[in-house]
Amino acid sequence: MxxxxxxxxxxxxxxxxxxxxxxxxxxxxxxxxxxxxxxxxxxxxxxxxxxxxxxxxxxxxxxxxxxxxxxxxxxxxxxxxTGSVTSKHLVTDINVYKKSYLRGFAHFYGNIEAYVVLALLPNYLERKGSSLVFMVDDLIRKTKNIESGFFLDNLQELSKKLEELDKKGQKVLLIGVSFALLDLVEMQKFNLKNTIIMETGGMKGRRKELVREELHGILQNGFGVSEIHSEYGMTELLSQGYSKGNGIFKTPPxxxxxxxxxxxxxxxxxxxxxxxxxxxxxxxxxxxxxxxxxxxxxxxxxxxxxxxxxxxxxxxxxxxxxxx
Structure with missing residues (x-):
């Protein structure tokens, strides 16, 4: 089926x-x-x-x-x-999840091997069982590029790599939680030409929640990009919707x-x-x-x-x- x-x-x-x-x-x-x-x-x-x-x-x-x-x-x-009841998604065939997110990404963005994937997901890396980290880790591997990887809290190294790759004309996907992306642009302002900035939502208590227009406005200005992309997924799903700007999401077939x-x-x-x-x-x-x-x-x-x-x-x- x-x-x-x-x-x-x-x-x-x-x-x-x-x-x-x-x-x-x-x-x-x-x-x-x-x-x-x-x-x-x-x-x-x-x-x-x-x-x-x-x-x-x-x-x-x-x-x-x-x-x-x-x-x-x-x-x-x-x-x-701490102490709250969490959702559990029991997966009996992990290959179905892999097929879903790989085909979903390709449907909207093309071949993953064309990208360097830089992941700024610190709060997710600090715990086990994250479907988002599982997906992004596999996407990083599938790029077959040694420049791809996770960045926990090393914003200095990340900003340097971002600028170097972008100047070389390399297609880059920077995917991160909202508060970490805000931390990055507060530290340094960019003018990126070949990079997709994708936020996965979530302040996780680290910052005041912002409405999407305000968040995206700050990130557009900070990264020097015209659109902020978004990913819509959750623990209980094995597929994702994607937005290429203005908070308008599309789903795979x-x-x-x-x-x-x-x-x-x-x-x-x-x-x-x-x-x-x-x-x-x-x-x-x-x-x-x-x-x-x-x-x-x-x-x-x-x-x-x-x-x-x-x-x-x-x-x-x-x-x-x-x-x-």
Whole structure:
């Protein structure tokens, strides 16, 4: 099935495969089936994608979300404050994740071997189980370039390397968490011509949260670039959306976004209306492909989307009957 998932060419193929994945997960995923039956939805009732229920993402904190009996190869965990309950994504086939992010990157950016990848992800490197670090580490290896690598807190070395590579005309991808990228441009101002700056979000308590326009404005000015790229991913997903500027994200062909009504979690919004972000990630074949996240956003008629914030814990309504 995963070969079919990564070969999707059009909306009709997406619909057919998404329905097949739903039926598979309803049958084999105990947590998902329990949730579906609790809201009175059964596999035989669902004949189109719009009828598929979305599992609240908090389930990944409270129980195993698995559609496979294969051995767990990797467990990805979310970051969290000390003592907080973290999400666990149990991955039974790590090659599906690798295929997803490598094909996803190629879909939007071309051959990874054309780039030097410089990673500024200090807070993620300080803990195990990060799906982001796993992905970026593999992307670094796939560049086959000795200049690629992680930078923990060595901003001086990173800034020197950035300038040298950019002046040589080398295509560079600098990927980092927001607070670390801000630290870098506060230390030094750049005028980069051949470098993509990609933020993965997250101040992680290290700085005051900024709205996207303000953050991107500071980074554009600091790096001397016209656009700031962004990556949209999370522990519970095996695919990523990418933005090449203005906070407008696109997804690879095996991933789709819609929004749900903030007052009625079972109602899907029309395009253009703000709501809770629901994700269909067919790469999650062995866990759950239909997830209601805690992000707020808007989906445009052409399928692109933007993130406008997060639900407050006090604002999460509906579909949480089994989470606690």
């Amino acid at each position: 995963t070969d079919k998932i990564f070969s999707i060419q059009n909306p009709q193929e997406f619909e057919t495969i998404a329905l097949a994945v739903f039926k598979h997960q309803f049958k084999h995923n105990k947590a998902y089936r329990s949730f579906c039956t609790l809201i009175n939805v059964y596999a035989s009732d669902v004949t189109k994608v719009e009828e598929i229920p979305f599992l609240p993402i908090q389930f990944f904190k409270s129980r195993p979300v698995l559609s496979s009996t294969e051995k767990i190869q990797e467990t990805f965990t979310s970051s969290g404050t 095996w991933m789709q976004i819609c929004t749900r009504d903030t007052e009625d979690a079972l109602t899907i919004n029309p395009a253009g209306k703000n709501g809770g972000i629901n994700v269909i990630d067919l790469a999650n074949y062995n866990s759950c492909s239909f997830i209601a996240t805690q992000d707020l956003g808007k989906v445009h008629k052409n399928g692109t989307f933007e993130i406008i914030g997060r639900f407050d814990n006090s604002d999460i309504r509906g579909c949480n009957l089994m989470v606690l």
